[in-house]
Amino acid sequence: MLTNNKNVLKWVDEMVALTKPDQVVWIDGSEEQLNDLRAQAEASGEMLKLNQEKLPGCYLHRTAVNDVARVEGRTFICSRKEEDAGPTNNWMDPKEAYAKLGEIFEGSMKGRTMYVIPYCMGPIGSPFSKVGVEVTDSIYVVLNMDIMTRMGKAAFDQLGDESNDFVRGLHSKAELDDQKRYICHFPEDNTIWSVNSGYGGNVLLGKKCFALRIASYQGKQEGWMAEHMLILGLENPQGDVKYIAAAFPSACGKTNLAMLIPPEFYSKQGYKVWTVGDDIAWMRIGDDGRLWAINPENGFFGVAPGTNVKSNPNALESTKKGTIFTNVVHDLDNNTVWWEGLDKNPPKNALNWKGEKWDCEAGEKGAHPNSRFTAPAENCPCISSEFSNPQGVPISAIVFGGRRAKTAPLVYQSYDWEHGVFVGSIMASETTAAAAGAVGVVRRDPMAMLPFCGYHMGDYFQHWLEMGRKLGDKAPKIFNVNWFRTDDEGHFIWPGFGDNMRVLMWILDRCEGKADAVETPIGYEPKAEDINIEGLDIDLGTVKGLLEVDKDLWKEDAAGITEFYAKFGDKLPKELKDQLAALKERLDK
Numbered sequence: 391m392l393t394n395n396k397n398v399l400k401w402v403d404e405m406v407a408l409t410k411p412d413q414v415v416w417i418d419g420s421e422e423q424l425n426d427l428r429a430q431a432e433a434s435g436e437m438l439k440l441n442q443e444k445l446p447g448c449y450l451h452r453t454a455v456n457d458v459a460r461v462e463g464r465t466f467i468c469s470r471k472e473e474d475a476g477p478t479n480n481w482m483d484p485k486e487a488y489a490k491l492g493e494i495f496e497g498s499m500k501g502r503t504m505y506v507i508p509y510c511m512g513p514i515g516s517p518f519s520k521v522g523v524e525v526t527d528s529i530y531v532v533l534n535m536d537i538m539t540r541m542g543k544a545a546f547d548q549l550g551d552e553s554n555d556f557v558r559g560l561h562s563k564a565e566l567d568d569q570k571r572y573i574c575h576f577p578e579d580n581t582i583w584s585v586n587s588g589y590g591g592n593v594l595l596g597k598k599c600f601a602l603r604i605a606s607y608q609g610k611q612e613g614w615m616a617e618h619m620l621i622l623g624l625e626n627p628q629g630d631v632k633y634i635a636a637a638f639p640s641a642c643g644k645t646n647l648a649m650l651i652p653p654e655f656y657s658k659q660g661y662k663v664w665t666v667g668d669d670i671a672w673m674r675i676g677d678d679g680r681l682w683a684i685n686p687e688n689g690f691f692g693v694a695p696g697t698n699v700k701s702n703p704n705a706l707e708s709t710k711k712g713t714i715f716t717n718v719v720h721d722l723d724n725n726t727v728w729w730e731g732l733d734k735n736p737p738k739n740a741l742n743w744k745g746e747k748w749d750c751e752a753g754e755k756g757a758h759p760n761s762r763f764t765a766p767a768e769n770c771p772c773i774s775s776e777f778s779n780p781q782g783v784p785i786s787a788i789v790f791g792g793r794r795a796k797t798a799p800l801v802y803q804s805y806d807w808e809h810g811v812f813v814g815s816i817m818a819s820e821t822t823a824a825a826a827g828a829v830g831v832v833r834r835d836p837m838a839m840l841p842f843c844g845y846h847m848g849d850y851f852q853h854w855l856e857m858g859r860k861l862g863d864k865a866p867k868i869f870n871v872n873w874f875r876t877d878d879e880g881h882f883i884w885p886g887f888g889d890n891m892r893v894l895m896w897i898l899d900r901c902e903g904k905a906d907a908v909e910t911p912i913g914y915e916p917k918a919e920d921i922n923i924e925g926l927d928i929d930l931g932t933v934k935g936l937l938e939v940d941k942d943l944w945k946e947d948a949a950g951i952t953e954f955y956a957k958f959g960d961k962l963p964k965e966l967k968d969q970l971a972a973l974k975e976r977l978d979k
């Protein structure tokens with residue numbers, strides 16, 4: 391036995407009695423045990439060993455065809471009171487959920503092995519970190535959790551023999567029946583039950599389920615924040631590093647921003663960017679009164695399509711060893727992998743993500759659009775030296791962003807924390823022409839947490855406001871960015887990618903009181919000449935255009951916000967109601 395913790399032992403016994411596995415294997419995290427599991431997964435066909443010269447330690451996995459993404463419609467917050475889940479979550483009564491899923495779990499591991507995975511979210515030994523235990527019947531889950539978390543005996547050592555403070559995660563692939571697929575969270579019980587899926591976001595319970603949904607609830611109770619944010623460090627030529635946390639809805643380039651390559655203009659002078667995290671930040675107020683963040687994860691679960699040497703060389707490099715690829719193209723001649731947007735040479739002799747013979751010329755995509763790599767953070771060439779610092783890193787700026795063709799300017803700063811919470815709460819992205827349906831439909835996604843907030847979003851806004859009051863004048867400054875403004879032909883105006891650093895530079899200068907700003911109805915904006923465009927193909931006039939605030943569009947937006955806010959009823963903090971009214975007033979002036 392790996393632990394003497396009676397709470398763990400009792401709970402695992404209960405899960406064994408429910409799911410009835412043939413045997414139980416405790417995951418100690420040793421290379422020997424992991425190698426044994428890799429060999430078993432290879433023998434069963436669950437994982438395919440790739441070319442070990444080109445991709446050492448790398449494997450390919452294919453999910454069931456009906457099981458390729460997070461299923462928000464089947465994801466539930468099972469708080470005792472429906473009101474506590476709020477209007478943006480699906481809710482199920484916990485008694486009903488335990489009974490309903492209990493029936494599905496009953497005997498679901500017969501003939502299978504149950505793996506007991508102890509894992510730590512955050513660096514081992516950090517006072518910010520939290521322990522989880524996931525039991526699962528999937529070797530794929532074990533091997534992914536090994537990459538994404540600090541997994542094994544050290545996690546039990548961190549928990550100790552007496553503590554009951556661990557998140558209980560039960561997962562079974564069961565029959566992969568999408569009609570009986572449920573991802574249920576019981577925030578009041580520190581418990582997650584996930585059944586009938588094998589897709590990462592639904593089954594790597596440390597990630598979205600624990601580190602965001604359960605942790606956001608814990609953060610509210612305990613006075614800290616769990617956010618859907620990347621963390622990056624920007625080092626100046628003197629060697630000082632300032633840290634930024636940034637939230638974006640999916641498909642807005644979070645991983646790319648986290649691993650940004652500075653434009654030559656800056657790199658020549660000695661500026662560098664370091665990655666602390668690409669998806670999740672846990673943030674607390676430190677002894678010095680500032681906001682400190684850790685990345686609770688230990689790897690990247692990134693979207694493969696579109697990742698290439700140009701868009702994100704650091705992410706690509708991270709996938710060269712010890713990586714698990716899911717639902718990408720299998721190049722049979724080289725026994726390697728490929729995906730759309732990797733390069734212009736799709737393999738001729740290949741299988742698509744479903745494992746069928748694939749003809750790259752026939753027009754059908756080879757990799758699933760949500761195909762993924764699970765890569766160890768330590769592989770990343772720009773991983774921060776503070777990645778495993780138990781204290782985390784101090785945050786100077788919080789950045790929100792979305793995909794807006796016209797409304798939002800390239801960058802603006804909130805007047806203060808309270809206004810910043812308002813700016814985060816109205817975050818939105820527009821649907822693009824790439825997706826079916828109407829173009830330009832605005833989807834509100836407050837703080838990019840819409841699918842990940844484990845409690846009532848009105849209470850979540852209130853928590854943000856309270857954190858600001860505690861931080862006082864030590865609070866990070868809050869900004870909003872939009873890399874996605876388009877011209878009349880629909881082309882992006884701002885070059886994006888590495889050049890986003892030019893905007894981050896203004897943001898950090900503002901934090902240090904080194905840059906001026908212009909007051910507009912929506913917040914402070916840079917003077918156009920304060921965005922450095924040296925070496926870029928755009929002129930000052932273009933930057934001015936990117937910073938323009940169209941009052942009519944904003945009035946339309948304010949009407950949309952009013953409608954969105956109405957959902958929250960009495961739970962909408964008065965401060966945000968007042969902020970909206972003040973915005974309308976400024977727009978009318």
Ligand code: OXD
Binds near residue numbers: 669
């Ligand atoms: C993710 C997501 O996978 O946000 O990170 O969906």
Ligand code: MN
Binds near residue numbers: 618669
């Ligand atoms: Mn995410």
